[in-house]
Structures are given as structure tokens and as C-alpha cells.
Amino acid sequence: MRFKDVFSIIGPSMIGPSSSHTAGAARIGRAARKIYGEFPEQVEIIFYGSFAETYSGHGSDLAIVAGLLDYNTDDIRIRDSVSIAETMGMSLSFQTSKKPSAHPNTVMLKLKGKGRQEDSVIGASIGGGNIEISAINDFDVKFTMNYPTLLVFHNDRPGIVADITAILGSGGVNIGCMDVDRKGRNGDALTVIETDEAVPLALIERIRGLQDIHRICEADLTDNEVKG
Amino acid sequence: MRFKTLQQLVDSCTQDGVTMGQLMLTEQAKETGISEEQTFQQMADYYSIMKEAVRRGIEEPVASRSGLTGGDAVRMQSYMKNHEPSSGKEASRALAYALSVSEVNATMGRIVATPTAGSCGIIPGVFVSSQERFHWDDDHLVMGLFSAGAIGYVIANNSFISGAEGGCQAEVGSAIGMAAGALTELRGGTPEQAIHAVGLALKNSLGLICDPVGGLVEIPCIVRNGFGAVTALAAADMALAGVRSVIPSDEVIGVMLEVGTAMPSKHRETAKGGLAQTPTGRRIMQDLYGPNGRGKKKGESPQT
Incomplete structure (x- = not known):
């Protein structure tokens, strides 16, 4: 089952405008932050598919960065996340790729910091704020972040x-x-x-x-x- | 969960002698290990957010982040005050409330995805207007959200609920089906009548493409939420009157999957076809992103 419970249908409570491009994006960012384990000093964000076409209109960039700051999907600070992150010393780069991806809403995040190994996380936003993480540091895995x-x-x-x-x-x-x-x-x-x-x-x-x-x-x- | 299809949902309800909403609540608590009280409270919190979003958009005009849309909910409200709406007061109110929530969404305001943000106006539009009209208490509506969730759970797992995967039929279409089925139950219809409402509603949006101008959840998404709320009322009425979906609703969901899978990528939220690529749609996109694609400064704050 891709959707496991009632709150993956009714919910999440979120800052608009798009559950795939905003809420899902925020959750992928937050998943990457949790995996990396600390504030990343440098993050490369590469958008694929529909994400690449429309990310700035939907505020997907703001949402992913909000996630990297460990904000939840309904945090009103999502709107200002990029300037907040930059003030805090996070250096950000946004790119788009035309490479085909398994799911239309896919993003790759590369998190870096002084004296430690980079983590790369690939995630897709599959609708209604639900996500699937499909790769970490070139390991092919599949999980949803709906559970610890x-x-x-x-x-x-x-x-x-x-x-x-x-x-x-x-x-x-x-x-x-x-x-x-x-x-x-x-x-x-x-x-x-x-x-x-x-x-x-x-x-x-x-x-x-x-x-x-x-x-x-x-x-x-x-x-x-x-x-x- | 005990059900994977709408028919199984009806059968489980009949077997236990409960509504779809009650069954969903019980199943949810069982699945997550979180108590029914706490689960109910979470949904009640969501309903409060929905009501707040309805209120925000009709009390004052809200402009979207792009400046392209906003104020239509207020326009409908004032029109209803001064004129006799052709679709009647009740349908117009559902429409105005749905516009309101969708407009709040476009401002990067707080909403609940039902099932998505692109379709977040339909269920609040139908629910909040019906609550005022029939004087229901909040708890009744919260149970209605569990019914809507049960229907959406079946649609999402057998087809899709994102525009990028299945077009607008998957987002707005699913929301209309969920609202129609839930309203049927809220008004005293049986689970069987409720799922006929779902099938009737879904058939009306099959094939609807996702073609947002500039890729934004604004044009045509906001007005489609308004239309969606009215369609849900109509589908619930048909079901309560005894109209049946001759093609069973589960089979209609299968058609949605077939149609969405065959839909070209340009009609699935990429802004590469449909209304987004009309001369006006292209001009708007150019104004937004500049002639070379995305000219917007990263991190620019929304205009709200």
C-alpha cells in the first residue's frame, strides 16, 4: 500500500500552495536533515521532472530549505526559509536536471559540512504530501518516513x-x-x-x-x- | 486496514453495522496504536484549520504569491448578498467557501491537504457550508472527514491522487468523489449510497488534465475547486435520490488509473500543455520567470 492511513489522505496540515511541491518537498528536506544529523553548511539541490519545471512557482525551493532547517510542513517560516538559512550560514545551490527520473517529482539533495562525509539523498513526492526516499549515498532503498x-x-x-x-x-x-x-x-x-x-x-x-x-x-x- | 476497495468498505460497514466514518476511525486507531480519542482529536484540529481557511478568504480579499489570482471568494460573497445566484444560495456558498480555501492556499497560507493542496477547497467548501445549513455540530463533520478519508484511501491505493501522476482527475476528481460520498453519509445515506455518489462524481471528472498556468496552483485550480464543491453536492443528491452508478465505483477508479497512465506528461502538472501553453498562459509564464526560463530570484519572499 502506497498510502497507509487516513492522515495520508486528509492531511497534512500545511503551508500551501502544493502538497506535492511544497509539503512533500519540505518532508524530503527534513528527512535529509535527519539523516545527515546536523545543520548542513552546504547543500546542493537538484530538481528532476515536474519539480524541475515548476519548483520556484510552487515554492519547492523554500519548502526543501525549510525541511533542511528541520521545520514541519505547516510552519509559517517556510515562506522565508531561504533567507533564514542563508543568515544562519547555509550555502545553497539550486539546479535542474533533464535526466529522466523514476517519479515525476524527484529531487536529489547533497548535504555537506566541514570535516565530514557528504550525504546524498534522493526522494520523490508522490502526492498529498507523501514521499518516498529512493536512494541514500548510492544505496537503492525505499521508505516513506511515515514511521520512525x-x-x-x-x-x-x-x-x-x-x-x-x-x-x-x-x-x-x-x-x-x-x-x-x-x-x-x-x-x-x-x-x-x-x-x-x-x-x-x-x-x-x-x-x-x-x-x-x-x-x-x-x-x-x-x-x-x-x-x- | 480491512478494506482495499469501496465494495469491501461497504461490506465491512454492513457487517459491523457502522458508518464509513466510524469504521475508518476504528481501523486507523488499530493500525497506528494511537487511541481513538487522540485520532479523533487530530482530525478535529484539521477541521478547525479548514474552517479558519474558509473564514480568512471570504472576510478579506487575499492576493496570491504571484499576484495572478485572489479576491474571487469575496466577489462571490458580495454577489450572493445582492443577487439571486443561478445555482441557488446553498450551492453558491459551497462554491465561495471552496474558492476561499484555495485562494488562501495560493498565498502560502495554512490549509489541510484533502487529499492534496491543489484540491484543498472542495471538502471544506462542502463541509462548512453544509454545517451552517443543516446546523450540524463539529463532531458530525469530523466523522465526515473520516468517511472522506476512507474513500480517498481506496482511490489513492488503487489509482492516484497527484496531478503529476494522473492529471487533475486524480486531485480535484478524487476530492469531489470523497466530498460527495462523505456528504451522502452525513445526510443519512447508507454506505452503499455513499459509494454510488463516489462513482457518479468520479465519472464526471475522468480525463481532466492538470495544466496549471506557470505551474502554479492557481489557474485553473482555484475555480475548479469552486466547481468541484458544487458537483459534489449534485452527486450526493443523486445518490440520496437513489441514482446508482451502473459501472461500479471501484471500476470507475480503475478507469481513472487507465486514463491517467495514458495521459501525456505535458498534461500532468508540467505546465507544458493545455491552458499553460495557450498564448496567454505562455505570456503569464514569461512574466513570472523571465524570457530564459526561471528569472525569479531564489528565496524571494512572497507578497503577503
């Missing part, structure tokens, strides 16, 4: 997924959906886990302590927004 989402970057080795899920299970955390991708056998891998409730910090620390774990991000947009 745990991203575990690790080495591909037998049993590692079981190790991770065993820890979640021992803490009573239920997994709703899971996606795993790897760059090659025994190479880098990414496991994305959507959970019914936020994962307690102690469990995250236990997962971090496993062998072959590179990095963990907890991306949760459900904290101050209704599902969807």
Missing part, C-alpha cells in the same frame, strides 16, 4: 541483519518494513528499518556496539507531525 526509521550502515557479513533485528526484538520494538542494499558482496551495505515506535537510545547504542557497524542514523518525522 533507523538507517544502519554496515559491512555485508552473514548474520549482521539478524544481530540488528535481535536487539530491536529484545527491546520490544516491532519492525514494520525493512530494506537492505549492498554495493557488493562483503562490501558496504545499508539496512533501513521502519519501526512502529521510536527506538530507545539504549538499543541504538547496543546496535552501534556490534561488529562491522559504520554508522547509525535515526530519522523520525513523526515526532511533531501526524503520520502522513
